Amino acid sequence: MNVRPLTVSPSLCRASLIRTLLFLILVVGGTTAGGTTAAVSQASQSEPRCADWGESSERAVSVLEGEAGWLSCPLFFHPSVYNYTSTQSAGHNLFWYRLLEGHELEQPITYSVRLSRDRERLWLQPAAADDTGLYICMLRNKSSCSKIAMRLKVLRPDEVVRGTDCEPPVAVAPTQEVIPFQQGKTLHCPDLQEAGKMVDENTTITWYHVPRSNTRCEKAPFWTNDRQLKGLSLEFHIMYESFQGLYFCTVHYQRRGQTLNFSRSINVSAVYPSHLPKLPSILTPSDHHVFTVKQDTEARLVCTGLFPYLESWWEIWWTVDGKTLEKLADRRFSNINRQVKYDFGDRTEESVLVIQDFQPEDLHREFNCSVKNEKGFETRRAQLQEEVSLPSVELGCGLGVTLVLMLLLFVVYHVFWLELLLLYRSWFGTDERHTDDKEYDVYISYARSGEEEQFVLSTLRSVLENELGYSVCIFDRDSLPGGTITDETLSFVARSRRLLVVISPDYASQGSQALLELKAGIDGMARGGHLRVILVQYKPVRRQGWVRELRRARVALALVRWQGDKSQELTSRFWKRLRVELPVRRVSGGEG
Structure with a gap:
């Protein structure tokens, strides 16, 4: 018999060991009574030896608590080995046992209204939480015996992961269905045919749909003529992208006056229509693509193929000098395959040929990438060039x-x-005295207070005039008696190349001459003239103490800070920063 070996459950091994020990105890104990020993010996000789196929891991069943479920004996999944009708004709009987969780010995199943057998199936109508365990089906007659185990797990509704609240809980993994665009298909509830005679004219099915685009659950009947209920099935007349998603079907049937149900799910995907071209094609490398390789390093040649949707096989591979990688004796060559994209059934696959320790002779080899499905074949040669080191x-x-x-x-x-x-x-600087008709280089605006006036007259004026050679205008010194303050102030500012504003806590208040000088300087800059305003901070001023004109000027103008004794020397950062803002003058003593 060509039957694949199955995994053997540890619990079954323990149970078989216990039965063997009990048998030995009976045999040893029977030595004191010859008649009993002989009877046991006769019974053991008449019992056929049972072929134990272990536990069928592929046939494990999950059932939702409170729903109807069934176990099908795995012995009949290979009709060439066992067929239910022929085994009954040959005198075989089917027996069911179960090994509940936490128990060591399997027990024969006692059939009831809830637990019944129909041909090769064991029905649970409905399933209860304590039904979870290992179930053994045994087929035997007087001369032969075979048994196999399968595991049943009864899940509570809260143990099932659900995407939306309207989805019915389902213990079984969803089946997969594909429907081409603009084509139709009839969707049947999975396992409905297996339910057999339990389904009759009173059976009803409730259908739900959860689209992929959102989590909103739709319940049949759907408000469209392209997707309608037809009996117990759901018929798609024309497939659209919005029809994709999970479909749930809940089967309701009557048994002995009790309404029972079970739920299943189907994952429906849309694919491109069958009338479109289905030939495979190579996307990369193109005819003009050249792979750059380097000697003694790893080289990777990437091939990408497009496979239109077909319900059949497809293949992408590399050949080196006409041989597949499996037939090459050189183990430096290997490949890595992966899926790049999946678009409505059309798949884009990538195959990377990895060449370890690339050698100069590899440049003369022929590397071909090929794609193939049942509709066609395409191949393309990879062009290589060596990287210049x-x-x-x-x-x-x-x-x-x-x-x-x-x-x-x-x-x-x-x-x-x-x-x-x-x-x-x-x-390279230009002396502004040759480009304008200004009379003064600097007009100094300051608060008329003792300390600040002393700083202006003895420090600023002295260095600017005597050391740096600038012509300085100070209103209190250069104005003539009897003139109008406003007119003369505006005249002095207009005739100066720079307005030097000395900022201190006592600087300006509304209506003062200093404020007039500041406004005149800012207006001169705004009109695009040759006047520029320089801010010199003599003492720190808190932000709220600045008048509106100073706040506006501070945003656009640089601020040169006087730092007391540190700024006294002509080589200090203060004087250098100030000279950058003042007109260009070439001093005989150098720029240091």
């Missing part, structure tokens, strides 16, 4: 030196950017 040591040293130089330049610029900018201005 660059001198790695020299290239690495060059890159290293370049990176070091760039880092040094970045550090130098970050630290000495002011000096570099002043040096550039001294060489």
Whole structure:
């Protein structure tokens, strides 16, 4: 008999061992009574030896608690070995046993209204939680015996994973159905035919649909003419993408005045119509594609094939010099296959030819990728070229030196950017005195308070005029008596190239002359003239103390901060930063 060996359950082994021990105890105990021993010996000789096929792991059954279910004896799944009708004619009898969880010995099943046998099936109508266990079906007559076990698991409804609340719980994995677009098909509830005579004219089926696009559950009858109920089945007249998803069918039937049911599920997928071309094709490599390879390294040649939907086999493979990889003696060649895309039945498959330790002679080999299905065949040769090796040591040293130089330049610029900018201005900057008709280089606007005025007159004015050579305008010093303050202020600001605003806590308030000077400078900048405003912070000012004009100017203008004794020297950062904002002057003492 050509029957595949099945796995043997440990519980069955324990049960067989216990039966053997009991038999030995009876035989040993019977030595004191000759008649009893002889009877046992006769009985053991008359009992046929049973062929134990172990546990059928492929025929494990799951049933939902409270639903109808059945076990079919796996001995009859191979009709060439056992056929129920022929075995009955040959005098074989079918017996059912069960080994419940936590027990050591199998027990014969006592049939009842709920637990019954019909031909090769054991019915549970309905299934209960304590039915879970190992079930053994034994077929025997006077001369032969065979038995096999299968496992039953009764699940509670809360143990079943459900996508939506309206889905019925199903203990059995969904079956798969494909329907081509624009074509039809009739959907039957799985296992309905196996239910046999339990299904009659009073049987009804409730259908549900959960589309893939959402979690909304639809219940038949569906509001469309393209998908309708036909008796107990669901008929698709024309398949659309929205019809994809999980379909649930719950079978209701009557037995001895009791309504019983069981539920199944079907995963329906749409595929491209059968009238479309079904020839396979190679997407990559194209006719002009060239793979770049490098000596003594791993090379990977990628081939991608498209297989239109067919209910048949398909294949993608590489050949080297006309031989498949299995027939090559060189173990450097291997391949990796994977699915890249699945689109309504059309699958895009990728096969990667991996060449370990690529050698120069491999460039002269013929590498072909081929695809095939029952409709056709295509093959394409891969073109290779060797990568030109660059001198790695020299290239690495060059890159290293370049990176070091760039880092040094970045550090130098970050630290000495002011000096570099002043040096550039001294060489290439344009003296604004030759390009405009301004009278003053700098007009200084400040608060008329003692400390701030002392800083302006003794420090700012002195360095700008005496050390840096700028012409400075200070209203209190340069204005003539008897003039109008507003007119003269606006005139001085308009005749200056820079407006230097000294900011301090006492700087400006509404209506002050300093505020007038600031407004005039900002207006001059806004009109696109040659006046620029420079902000010098003499003392820190809290943000809420700034007037509106200063806040607006601070957003667009740079702020040069005076830092007391640290800023006294002409080489300090304050004076360098200020000279960047002032007009270009070439000083005989250098830019240091």
